[in-house]
Amino acid sequence: MISKAFYDTAGKLEAVHALLIDYTANRFIEQKLIETNKHMHLLIEASDLGALDYDIDRDLNKVNQYTCDMVGVSLDFFDNSRHFWRGLIYPEDRADVEKRLH
The missing domain is CATH 1.20.5 (Single alpha-helices involved in coiled-coils or other helix-helix interfaces)
Known part of the structure; x- marks a missing residue:
C-alpha cells in the first residue's frame, strides 16, 4: 500500500x-x-548435462561444472565473458564460427 x-x-x-x-x-x-x-x-x-546461460545485457555466461569439464576449464577459474569462450575456439575454425554467429 x-x-x-x-x-x-x-x-x-x-x-x-x-x-x-x-x-x-x-x-x-x-x-x-x-x-x-x-x-x-x-x-x-x-x-550430467552441460548448461550455459548467457545474459546478453550484462555479457555474462553462467555455466555448471559439467560444461567446464567438457571444455577443460576449472569452474574456480572460469571467466564468464564471451571473449573467454571465443578464445576456446580452435583458431582455424574461429572465422567460420564468427560468421555463423552473426
Whole structure:
C-alpha cells in the first residue's frame, strides 16, 4: 500500500490518498518460476548435462561444472565473458564460427 497525507496551512489533516495493489498473482508466478528453476537445476545436475546461460545485457555466461569439464576449464577459474569462450575456439575454425554467429 502506498499512501500520502495532505495537510492544510494550519497543519490539519485534509486528505489521505492511498493506493492498494494486489500482488497475489505476481507472487504466485514468481514462486512457480523459482520452483521450476530449482527443478530444472536438479535435472541438469543429475543428468550430467552441460548448461550455459548467457545474459546478453550484462555479457555474462553462467555455466555448471559439467560444461567446464567438457571444455577443460576449472569452474574456480572460469571467466564468464564471451571473449573467454571465443578464445576456446580452435583458431582455424574461429572465422567460420564468427560468421555463423552473426
